[in-house]
Amino acid sequence: MYSQKVMECFMNPQNVGEIENADGVGTVGNPKCGDIMKIYLQIEDNIIRDAKFKTFGCGAAIATSAMLTQMIKGKSIEEAMKVTNKAVADALDGLPPVKMHCSCLAEEALKAALWNYAERNGITIEGLTPPANHHEEDHAAAAEEN
Amino acid sequence: MYSQKVMECFMNPQNVGEIENADGVGTVGNPKCGDIMKIYLQIEDNIIRDAKFKTFGCGAAIATSAMLTQMIKGKSIEEAMKVTNKAVADALDGLPPVKMHCSCLAEEALKAALWNYAERNGITIEGLTPPANHHEEDHAAAAEEN
Amino acid sequence: MIYLDHAATTPVKPEVLEAMLPYFTEHYGNPSSVYKIAQRNKKAIDDARAVVAGHLGAQPNEIFFTSGGTEADNWAIKGIAAALKEKGNHVITTNIEHHAVLHPCQYLEKQGYEVTYLEVNADGLVSAEQVEAAIRPETILITIMYANNEIGTIMPIAEIGAVAKKHGITFHTDAVQAVGQLPIDVRAQNIDLLSLSGHKFYGPKGTGALYIRRGLKLPPLLHGGGQERSRRAGTENVPGIVGLATALDLAYQDLEAKNAKLKALRDYLIDGIEARIPYCRLNGHREARLPNNVNVSFEFIEGESLLLLLDMEGIAASSGSACTSGSLDPSHVLLALGLPYEQAHGSIRFTLGENNTREEMDVVLAKLPPFVEKLRSMSPLYEDFVRQNS
Amino acid sequence: MIYLDHAATTPVKPEVLEAMLPYFTEHYGNPSSVYKIAQRNKKAIDDARAVVAGHLGAQPNEIFFTSGGTEADNWAIKGIAAALKEKGNHVITTNIEHHAVLHPCQYLEKQGYEVTYLEVNADGLVSAEQVEAAIRPETILITIMYANNEIGTIMPIAEIGAVAKKHGITFHTDAVQAVGQLPIDVRAQNIDLLSLSGHKFYGPKGTGALYIRRGLKLPPLLHGGGQERSRRAGTENVPGIVGLATALDLAYQDLEAKNAKLKALRDYLIDGIEARIPYCRLNGHREARLPNNVNVSFEFIEGESLLLLLDMEGIAASSGSACTSGSLDPSHVLLALGLPYEQAHGSIRFTLGENNTREEMDVVLAKLPPFVEKLRSMSPLYEDFVRQNS
Ligand SMILES: Cc1ncc(COP(=O)(O)O)c(C=O)c1O
Numbered sequence A, B: 001m002y003s004q005k006v007m008e009c010f011m012n013p014q015n016v017g018e019i020e021n022a023d024g025v026g027t028v029g030n031p032k033c034g035d036i037m038k039i040y041l042q043i044e045d046n047i048i049r050d051a052k053f054k055t056f057g058c059g060a061a062i063a064t065s066a067m068l069t070q071m072i073k074g075k076s077i078e079e080a081m082k083v084t085n086k087a088v089a090d091a092l093d094g095l096p097p098v099k100m101h102c103s104c105l106a107e108e109a110l111k112a113a114l115w116n117y118a119e120r121n122g123i124t125i126e127g128l129t130p131p132a133n134h135h136e137e138d139h140a141a142a143a144e145e146n
Numbered sequence C, D: 001m002i003y004l005d006h007a008a009t010t011p012v013k014p015e016v017l018e019a020m021l022p023y024f025t026e027h028y029g030n031p032s033s034v035y036k037i038a039q040r041n042k043k044a045i046d047d048a049r050a051v052v053a054g055h056l057g058a059q060p061n062e063i064f065f066t067s068g069g070t071e072a073d074n075w076a077i078k079g080i081a082a083a084l085k086e087k088g089n090h091v092i093t094t095n096i097e098h099h100a101v102l103h104p105c106q107y108l109e110k111q112g113y114e115v116t117y118l119e120v121n122a123d124g125l126v127s128a129e130q131v132e133a134a135i136r137p138e139t140i141l142i143t144i145m146y147a148n149n150e151i152g153t154i155m156p157i158a159e160i161g162a163v164a165k166k167h168g169i170t171f172h173t174d175a176v177q178a179v180g181q182l183p184i185d186v187r188a189q190n191i192d193l194l195s196l197s198g199h200k201f202y203g204p205k206g207t208g209a210l211y212i213r214r215g216l217k218l219p220p221l222l223h224g225g226g227q228e229r230s231r232r233a234g235t236e237n238v239p240g241i242v243g244l245a246t247a248l249d250l251a252y253q254d255l256e257a258k259n260a261k262l263k264a265l266r267d268y269l270i271d272g273i274e275a276r277i278p279y280c281r282l283n284g285h286r287e288a289r290l291p292n293n294v295n296v297s298f299e300f301i302e303g304e305s306l307l308l309l310l311d312m313e314g315i316a317a318s319s320g321s322a323c324t325s326g327s328l329d330p331s332h333v334l335l336a337l338g339l340p341y342e343q344a345h346g347s348i349r350f351t352l353g354e355n356n357t358r359e360e361m362d363v364v365l366a367k368l369p370p371f372v373e374k375l376r377s378m379s380p381l382y383e384d385f386v387r388q389n390s
């Protein structure tokens, strides 16, 4: 069900961990949906010098966290703001439809971390809105069980 | 589905045919149900000297006609009256449940022929009632099709 | 054995069984599971879905696998009735449908729906005009079989589809006898729902599918797990689904050539019977007829007894009458053609298959006349007929 | 591969496939037909029916073959609801049924029925007293699963049956996970309706049966031809039926010895996990539990990711959460036990089979701890937990 790329990222995820004294931290998701993502950013001169994550979630959630943190490292905040969930999914050679929400979550975690950074530093980032917990929505997909 | 005995009686039925100037003739059944039985009797001195049949119907109908006529030949009318549908079915090593009506039909055809004989000769036969066409009843069995 | 009952069921072709086998013992994982071995099965189902869709002119996501033609028919009919009950309560069908359609319709009648059973003509056909004339404001479903299982008559499906479309009414067709034998294009024919059954085209028994036009709302018949995109619950019969698709693919290979051969055999048998046996009649339309169907009434005799005689000679055919299988009622299809009861009881269906040969037809044509003769000589109806005509 | 998902499905045993094979290609006749080759198939079905009946303590004419457990459940529940709607509109079930029971119940609710979903205790059990207390004058059906598919808990079926009998209420049990693994006696246990599914005990997918106590009125779910004594229409899946019965027969051979072995393996695995991995909990009752079921919540991690790691090592297990298969909702069964969401998402089900070995358990026990460790090291929940406890 997962692309080889997803499996690679999942098996050997880059950037797992915490950043002590991070400049921005964002946590999104909720246990009900089974995904919680926390992203740590180290930002210097408007550039994301380092990014790390911790994720409670499925294979796709872990792989997207790893991929996203990889993609934003070295980017400016403005460039990082342009990393969409679709870009993350594409970099992973796609995600199963039912797992696309994981890529949304990754994008949201990044935005939440950036928001946290902006708040701490009293700046505004163009296009950034306060984080909402989209995962309160109802997941209508039906369950298959065996 | 049929016993070997039924198949034998069906493949090589005894007593097929008509009796010219028969002493009693009875026809029962109706086309709707797919079975019509006609029995011819030759009766002399109260003894059934000969019996023949013509049957439009399934294998069981033909086999029961053949068996019944065979069973009553040489019997007195009183003895013949005791040949029940069950006796015919037993003599055939049984019939599938859905085909039991064929044995009823055979018994009825015999009674109708005896009734005809009694009427022609102005006699009454102990226990004999005028023939009714029981096959007007509804056959509730459900159809299987392919 | 000379098997001439392919409309009842067909053997599974060796290639089909071959394709199924690995899914019993080796690739047995539950397609809903996350691990690799199960994902292969999920793919097998997706591939099968694409194959089935391809042969119907449908999209893969319009195909839903079922346990057979009966389930597909029940689902389509009861489902539309439930989904559209606010819109109306009237259903149009014909009086020669298979019981898998008729009985659901009768069930609906008990629930307060109204059903029009269009009367077929002497050839077993209804016209698009008849359908159109029966439409009412409250009509919610037209369900008309593609080809009849007893007499092989092929209905004017595209014309009926056009009428249904014009009036915005959902159109279901029970194509159990047509699929694998006739080219089908659900788009061009404006079919909204179509039922098929695997064992009619050399696939396994207990498999089938319902085509549901994209966007059509049809509630599930079987509620439960989320299989078949939550529209048909139950662990998928993976080997069965693979077998159905493999068989369908084979069925549509060289279809024209196969049908030309079948038609030639069919006509050889029909002509041979008509030439050799007096007082018989072909049931169903002469041309608008399945390539493999021969259905003949032999007057004055009853079908089952003829079947038994044929069976003793290793010839397997079927009685036009359902009497043989437990019911005493004559076939509703033959009665609908206007046949008297005794003729309806005296009908035999021969349905040919890919492997039947002209030599086999010759055997049948040699055996039939004396058998018919023998049974007629026992028949009181024939006795009456001869007496009246002599 | 180490296959530990036997509750999801099982491979077809070679002997079972062997028994089925002739019915695909050789004995393919339609069992409803009159000729000889078809009669053999009819007999095969009758024999299979007797086998199934024998293992349930039922009579052959109380067994009706279906396309699986889901169809059997739908049929029983919707059928009784329809048959008894004049009598009442209340159904009693539990909150941990399989969706093949829950979704039909929810469907009934939409039709105006009332359903009581009894709450199980922390072990996943309901008591006969709970059932009795829920009975109302208008209760028409009690439907309670024999054994749960996720946590393996075995319900007190005989006691519930006695309560149902005392109150004259129809009792259905979804025994899909129990049949083939537990001895069953429908008479002694006062069961009126019982569902089973072939692919759970090494039989083929797409096969199942419903036991219907003699005399019980249950209208058909699938209307059509007169198969299964007019109660379940559709051409019979002869190879499937033969396979189901053969598999059931094998399943009940040496049951005690097999179960003793399974229980030993199961306990070895449970004990091994508990000894090696902190912060985990066994879900379901420790004793009233299927001999092959192990269900464990590993705190702070999510089940699917653990499944993937196991899969990479060739170990096939299943997530207690249904998340893996398309839904994001955590398992309703685990939530019903009172587990918080994150634990419900962090559960793994291992279900053992006849061929699993102690060596395989050792492999699992060796792989699991580092995997859990790895995922915990990535988990923000574990991070929080460690912080709070240091
Ligand atoms: C026209 C038609 N519809 C429906 C069916 C039912 O299909 P199945 O027996 O596979 O359920 C059949 C065959 O039995 C049929 O010939």
Ligand SMILES: Cc1ncc(COP(=O)(O)O)c(C=O)c1O
Pocket (backbone or CB within 6 Å): A145, A146, C233, C234, C235, C236, D007, D067, D068, D069, D070, D071, D073, D098, D100, D145, D147, D148, D149, D174, D175, D176, D177, D197, D198, D199, D206, D208
């Ligand atoms: C308890 C239970 N009931 C019903 C079912 C449904 O059975 P099937 O998938 O064979 O239709 C299953 C398995 O999927 C089950 O475990």
